[in-house]
Amino acid sequence: MATVRLENLEKKFGAATVLSDLNLTIREGEFFTFVGPSGCGKSTLLNLIAGLDEASAGKIFFDEQVVNPLPPRERDVAMVFQSYALYPHLSVRENIAFPLRMRKTPASEIAARVQEVAGLLGIEELLGRKPRELSGGQRQRVALGRALVRKPKVFLMDEPLSNLDARLRLEMRTEIKRLHLEFPITTIYVTHDQSEALTLSDRMAVISRGIIAQCGTPQEIYAGPADLFVAQFIGTPPMNILAAELAEGCLAIGSERLPLPERASSGAGMRAAVKAGIRPEDITLEPDRRSGTLVGTLILTEPVGPEVWVKFSWRGNVLCAKAPPDYRNAPGAEVPFRFRAQKFHLFDAESGQRRGGPQS
């Protein structure tokens, strides 16, 4: 178990900067996730921590030790790959035993440890098989087993669930969380799937174009996205964003004036262009027109089971709201609705940075 600390970490491929000036401390025993769209540099970051790639500048600490010059095998990390990377010519038993064998562990201990890990993951009856005889979920378990068997300082997982179908992904997500509760080894997890990041992490960092856009607990990030990118990246369906103006403590969207809570009004009398974000669950659909409701036009509905996502247009914006599962309406119908105005997130129109603190 170790604390992992990144100090001014930077990675360039030729002229392209992939990661710039990263500073971060991942605490001992923490489940930490890097989440971001593909190509944001998160997998490169994981490779730097593993030692599979060299940093262009900056330092990586495991506890107090700088590990930059160490090859992967001297860093005592274990890694689970998106493709699982199981050795195709070795049986499941030999795959799991591989890291121990490389470290010259006595045969009797290897056998005992493999058995123990296989029991933990429920794959005892697969030990004699070759990887190609396994299903995706089983391969994933073997890959986890190979990483777990050594009890490393740090666990690295590179999109381990991406190759699984939706149902198995949920199952393995639970499994990974259970394993982390049972063995609280420092875990660094990389994913492009924000819902995975939200459900698994103790803390997470949202990465965008090689920099950390925001770092915090899932709750903090969901409740107070630091900028427009995070606001739109985290949450399903994504947050609605409207062009608006701040004026006299009100939010002006076209001719509509919406009252704002205290925190957001920055200096009375000042007008400022902002982007106003509101999550789908903070738009209330009303049964009919009444005083104070706004009216949009229904585009389409997406039933997702426990709720229905209602997409409608309003003053040139496309908005998404959540409705109960029995919501029925035809495209083109009127959609009376209300914003829960105190739930607005305000972002500077130019920089995209958040204005004001997290909402209540």
Next chain:
Amino acid sequence: MSSRYAGHLLVLPALGILGLLALGPILWALWLSFQRRLLIFDISRFVGLENYWIALHDPRFWQSLLNTAYFTAVSVTAEIILGMAIALLIRHSFRGRGWVRAALLVPWAIPTVVSARMWEWMYNADFGFINFLLLRSGLVSSPLNWLGDRTLALHAAILMDVWKTTPFAAFLLSAALMTIPRDLYQAAQVDGAGAWAVFRRLTLPLLRPALLVVLLFRTLDAFRVFDAIYVLTGGGPANTTETLSVYTYKTLFQTLQFGYGSTLAVLTFLCVLLTSLAYLRFLRREIAY
């Protein structure tokens, strides 16, 4: 007429031509091998297995079989080891890799007869480039008679064959190397494998099928070696470089012993057949990953 019969009927001409051009001559050679047939003395009669009996007691046959086996074993081993080394070296990208690859192909692209002539001159005892280098560098004090020395000649032929066909092994193995996913190497590194362990426990086992294919192709080719040796040494000195193919050729077309020559050809064929069967047994045990 059902479509199945029609199908058979349509294949018939092709089968006929194949039979005439491939199977026919093979069976004819087999038939000849049971005959005593000397054109110069106008002798032609059936003798059953007598030719085979003669071959088994013919020291020149055994010598040529031994030469062939030695040539095959040494050259194929060297080609596979060198080919593997080259494949591993050109796996990583570096400046000018394209040129190195193209240069590697040159020996393989030159017709054997041409390269044999070229090497013959390089081996020339008085004017050859190799002796020139050896004398200049002081490695030998007097010129070596590369193609005239009983032990040197066969090794000279082997060296030329290695030069010529190592690229084949290198390219096949390099193609196979490229099919090994990068993730596996990374996983092995993280799991604690050093360079040697990665090679021995990962690269080598995963290359096994490709290695067996190279081995099969090269063994069969080397076992039937003819043009390289025939041009380079003509089988001499004192038959020390005479391989089965060269001996067969000489018997058939220089002394016109059609019966005995065919026997030698059939025996060569049997050797090649047995080797292939042995390899194929190995290959079949290989599993697709």
